[in-house]
Amino acid sequence: MALQPFLALGVVLFGLGLFGALTKRNIIIVLISIELMLNAANINLVAFAHFSQPAQIQGQVYALFSMAIAAAEVAVGLAILLAFFRHRNSADMKDVDLMKW
Amino acid sequence: MIFGIPITGQTITYFLLALIIMISGVMLMSLQKVMHMAVALGGVFLGVAGIFILLGADFLGMAQILIYAGAITILMVFALMLTQRGDDTESPPTNSWRVGGVLVFVVVLCAAFLYVLRGTAWPVTQSAVDPYTQPSVVLLAQSIFHTYTVPFELVSVLLTVALVGAVVIARKEEE
Amino acid sequence: MQTHAWIIPALPLLAYVILLIFGKRLRETVAATISVLAILVGFVLAVIVMQEVATNGPIVAMTFNWLTFGPTTITVGFSVTSLNALMLVVVTLVSTLVLLFSRSYMHKDDRFVRFYQYLNLFVFAMLGLVVSPNTLQFYIFWELVGVCSYLLVGFWYYKPEAAAAAKKAFIVTRIGDVGLFIGIILLYLGTGTFNFNQMFQGSPVSAGLGHVAATLNGGVNVPWFAMHGLMFAGWHPLFGMSPYGFVTLCAILVFVGAVGKSAQFPLHVWLPDAMEGPTPVSALIHAATMVAAGVYLVGRMYPLFLASSGASETVAIIGGFTAILAASIGLTQRDIKRVIAYSTVSQLGYMMMALGVGAYVSGFFHLMTHAFFKALLFLAAGSIIHAIDTQDLFQMGGLRKKMPLTHITFLAGALALSGIPPFAGFWSKDDILSATFDSGHYVLYAMGLIAAFFTAFYIFRVYFLAFGGVAKTEKHAHEGGLAMTVPLIVLAILATFAGFINAPFWPELGKFLQDRGPIGYDPGANYPLMAVSAVVGLLGIWLAYAVYSKEGRAERMATRMGVLYKLSFHKWYVDEAYQFSIVWLVMKLADVLNFIDCWIVDGIVKLIGEVAYLGGVSLKYSNTGQVQTYGLVTLVGLLLLVAAAIGIGGVL
Numbered sequence: 001m002a003l004q005p006f007l008a009l010g011v012v013l014f015g016l017g018l019f020g021a022l023t024k025r026n027i028i029i030v031l032i033s034i035e036l037m038l039n040a041a042n043i044n045l046v047a048f049a050h051f052s053q054p055a056q057i058q059g060q061v062y063a064l065f066s067m068a069i070a071a072a073e074v075a076v077g078l079a080i081l082l083a084f085f086r087h088r089n090s091a092d093m094k095d096v097d098l099m100k101w
Numbered sequence: 102m103i104f105g106i107p108i109t110g111q112t113i114t115y116f117l118l119a120l121i122i123m124i125s126g127v128m129l130m131s132l133q134k135v136m137h138m139a140v141a142l143g144g145v146f147l148g149v150a151g152i153f154i155l156l157g158a159d160f161l162g163m164a165q166i167l168i169y170a171g172a173i174t175i176l177m178v179f180a181l182m183l184t185q186r187g188d189d190t191e192s193p194p195t196n197s198w199r200v201g202g203v204l205v206f207v208v209v210l211c212a213a214f215l216y217v218l219r220g221t222a223w224p225v226t227q228s229a230v231d232p233y234t235q236p237s238v239v240l241l242a243q244s245i246f247h248t249y250t251v252p253f254e255l256v257s258v259l260l261t262v263a264l265v266g267a268v269v270i271a272r273k274e275e276e
Numbered sequence: 277m278q279t280h281a282w283i284i285p286a287l288p289l290l291a292y293v294i295l296l297i298f299g300k301r302l303r304e305t306v307a308a309t310i311s312v313l314a315i316l317v318g319f320v321l322a323v324i325v326m327q328e329v330a331t332n333g334p335i336v337a338m339t340f341n342w343l344t345f346g347p348t349t350i351t352v353g354f355s356v357t358s359l360n361a362l363m364l365v366v367v368t369l370v371s372t373l374v375l376l377f378s379r380s381y382m383h384k385d386d387r388f389v390r391f392y393q394y395l396n397l398f399v400f401a402m403l404g405l406v407v408s409p410n411t412l413q414f415y416i417f418w419e420l421v422g423v424c425s426y427l428l429v430g431f432w433y434y435k436p437e438a439a440a441a442a443k444k445a446f447i448v449t450r451i452g453d454v455g456l457f458i459g460i461i462l463l464y465l466g467t468g469t470f471n472f473n474q475m476f477q478g479s480p481v482s483a484g485l486g487h488v489a490a491t492l493n494g495g496v497n498v499p500w501f502a503m504h505g506l507m508f509a510g511w512h513p514l515f516g517m518s519p520y521g522f523v524t525l526c527a528i529l530v531f532v533g534a535v536g537k538s539a540q541f542p543l544h545v546w547l548p549d550a551m552e553g554p555t556p557v558s559a560l561i562h563a564a565t566m567v568a569a570g571v572y573l574v575g576r577m578y579p580l581f582l583a584s585s586g587a588s589e590t591v592a593i594i595g596g597f598t599a600i601l602a603a604s605i606g607l608t609q610r611d612i613k614r615v616i617a618y619s620t621v622s623q624l625g626y627m628m629m630a631l632g633v634g635a636y637v638s639g640f641f642h643l644m645t646h647a648f649f650k651a652l653l654f655l656a657a658g659s660i661i662h663a664i665d666t667q668d669l670f671q672m673g674g675l676r677k678k679m680p681l682t683h684i685t686f687l688a689g690a691l692a693l694s695g696i697p698p699f700a701g702f703w704s705k706d707d708i709l710s711a712t713f714d715s716g717h718y719v720l721y722a723m724g725l726i727a728a729f730f731t732a733f734y735i736f737r738v739y740f741l742a743f744g745g746v747a748k749t750e751k752h753a754h755e756g757g758l759a760m761t762v763p764l765i766v767l768a769i770l771a772t773f774a775g776f777i778n779a780p781f782w783p784e785l786g787k788f789l790q791d792r793g794p795i796g797y798d799p800g801a802n803y804p805l806m807a808v809s810a811v812v813g814l815l816g817i818w819l820a821y822a823v824y825s826k827e828g829r830a831e832r833m834a835t836r837m838g839v840l841y842k843l844s845f846h847k848w849y850v851d852e853a854y855q856f857s858i859v860w861l862v863m864k865l866a867d868v869l870n871f872i873d874c875w876i877v878d879g880i881v882k883l884i885g886e887v888a889y890l891g892g893v894s895l896k897y898s899n900t901g902q903v904q905t906y907g908l909v910t911l912v913g914l915l916l917l918v919a920a921a922i923g924i925g926g927v928l
Contacts, residue, residue, distance in 0.1 A: 004223070015207045016126040022908050043153075050158070057243075064245070067165070069256070071172070076267050082183065083271055091184040099901045100899055210918065
């Protein structure tokens with residue numbers, strides 16, 4: 001089993017996540033898409049850890065930290081979503097335009 | 102041998118998992134009902150967990166199942182239900198040329214990455230059958246609680262802060 | 277005491293700081309007392325220092341390192357030589373008296389304390405200049421003197437003439453300063469040092485101070501200069517000049533600085549205008565300090581001038597020409613202070629001429645006596661102005677009865693200036709004329725003699741117009757207070773007797789200044805020449821009496837002289853010539869540059885600003901707030917980067 005197939009899987013998963021993050025209207029789906037991209041990164045980390053010679057556990061440690069950060073991100077993201085929803089009564093990306101000119 | 106890859110149990114598992122991940126992913130992007138999307142999401146996460154286990158990261162695989170497939174998916178479902186208004190379908194993107202454009206760009210990007218992936222001479226491409234001398238959980242524990250104690254503690258602080266912050270942000274504002 | 281000579285300049289600085297801190301809260305008397313006391317103590321110390329130098333000889337220099345770069349170390353500190361000691365005494369003495377005089381002259385001025393601040397700073401700068409052991413420190417104090425003179429001349433800045441005069445003084449002297457600065461740098465490049473002592477090490481003057489007359493007349497003798505080896509690798513030795521040419525160039529550049537400061541032709545125009553300042557300032561600047569700085573500079577750099585006969589000839593010719601030019605202008609001026617100012621220019625010309633022909637001692641002897649009698653004349657003029665509130669000679673008259681003390685002291689000063697024995701000016705001026713004659717500069721001698729005749733005429737013209745005849749104003753003239761009369765009396769005594777310090781039969785000053793061997797050219801007594809100059813002085817006085825003792829004669833004489841009178845009255849049109857040549861040119865140039873600055877430089881700057889502004893205005897609409905759009909743009913950027921990386925190859 002080689003390294004490249006895993007990296008390729010990561011690329012595809014990343015691409016899917018990127019596509020979703022840039023096109024989906026629902027904020028929650030956008031958040032989900034970002035999770036996909038993070039997962040793709042994790043696959044890379046673990047794959048590199050596995051295929052190093054000798055195998056390095058640090059890649060897994062890093063992936064673990066990345067998961068924790070992702071969890072925190074989801075919590076804060078959803079909190080922001082709820083606050084936004086309460087204000088604008090919408091969960092649509094189109095309505096998130098507070099930062100425009 | 103298929104595409105120059107020897108057919109072993111590992112390879113078959115990999116292809117199965119990759120298939121699950123990609124099908125779930127594509128479904129996630131194309132389904133209309135948000136609840137169905139959540140199920141597809143679970144599929145992706147489970148597939149990734151399988152990949153982790155395949156790569157010898159047992160602990161990470163389990164954590165993936167618990168955190169992503171379990172907690173985060175459920176959290177997303179809750180959020181979806183909280184913000185639902187009548188119809189629970191994802192409203193289509195306003196302009197379809199934009200979807201097409203993004204698709205093209207993403208595909209090109211992925212193609213570029215894959216091209217680079219192929220063209221790069223990776224220092225190590227093959228691994229031993231059992232690369233880790235000890236069970237990976239043991240190694241992971243030693244790493245986290247010994248070498249990376251401080252970052253680990255910082256992460257717990259970060260999680261606490263994120264928790265408190267989330268509560269503060271999501272709380273109903275008092276009139 | 278010599279090793280503590282730094283206290284002398286430090287005292288006025290201390291007074292300055294005290295006045296600066298307490299400012300207007302100080303009463304006039306307190307401010308004046310502090311200042312006068314500080315400088316008086318300085319004077320006492322200076323006398324002690326001079327005494328020590330006379331008995332023990334001078335110390336070399338007390339310095340500490342300030343900056344080191346490459347092979348050069350810049351030091352700061354102070355040095356005491358016989359010349360320094362003499363200058364310290366003269367400066368502190370005159371300054372003390374002028375500061376005392378200012379007490380009543382500036383009485384009730386709104387900015388009385390400020391005036392004393394400036395005076396203290398000025399005295400500090402001058403004393404610092406005198407004790408400087410190296411050219412760089414010298415230059416710093418030199419400029420500080422210039423700034424103080426600007427502040428003091430423009431003290432009544434609300435008068436437009438005063439403000440203009442201050443600017444003129446500053447700018448014109450600055451022209452000279454540029455020359456001096458270039459000279460200092462060239463000397464540094466030539467000798468590798470800023471220190472006076474090291475610079476002239478091995479030179480005849482510094483070593484034994486001997487052979488100087490021979491050097492001067494023989495022309496080129498600068499082995500000491502070439503000996504320094506011009507150690508900077510890569511420099512062509514002396515920039516391709518012969519040692520003699522290089523020394524001459526340096527000396528002339530240094531002299532240009534002196535020309536600016538000492539108001540020599542062609543940079544003399546600022547000094548008469550500087551009369552717009554308060555009269556004590558005129559006395560301080562024109563008698564003892566600032567203008568003397570130029571002469572002092574030439575004296576301090578004397579080895580340089582001795583090494584180059586060309587440079588010394590230049591000094592002598594400029595000096596002699598200035599002497600006669602300024603004296604001829606002084607003949608017809610109506611403003612009492614202007615007459616004395618032109619007299620100063622003329623007398624400084626004498627000093628330069630003395631230094632130029634090699635009469636080192638005579639030059640500084642004249643500097644000293646001139647400091648006394650010129651300060652006296654200015655202070656007496658100040659006393660008159662204070663009493664009758666006008667500077668126009670033709671509005672004065674009949675003051676002999678009303679202001680007897682001023683009359684007597686002014687007379688002493690006038691006689692000293694005219695060179696009538698036994699007053700101070702006679703001995704020093706006669707020394708200069710003798711030296712000029714003896715060293716074979718007959719033309720310069722003739723010019724000096726004519727200038728001496730003019731001098732006697734114009735100063736007694738002032739005397740007869742102001743003190744003789746009948747009063748022309750209704751104002752009740754009266755003597756000033758004690759603070760005014762005491763300085764006048766002291767200076768009158770000095771103006772009368774100070775000449776004996778270097779009289780032919782008692783040449784103490786000469787011995788003092790030449791404590792390490794003869795410097796330059798010492799003519800010795802020449803009694804026939806003495807008689808000639810005394811007679812010339814008396815002739816001038818007689819002519820002044822003949823013309824100005826009776827009404828109407830002056831006008832007739834003026835019309836008879838016609839063109840000459842006009843030339844003199846309009847100061848030989850030097851100011852006008854500058855106005856229509858240099859000033860006009862500079863103004864036009866400034867207009868052109870102003871146009872470029874306004875339209876081209878500013879235009880470019882404004883254009884850039886406008887472009888940025890318009891770009892911002894138009895680009896702001898791209899900020900839709902849509903995060904996904906931003907993400908898309910980022911994606912495109914990422915793609916471009918990846919494409920570039922692949923295209924270049926090997927980066928990813």
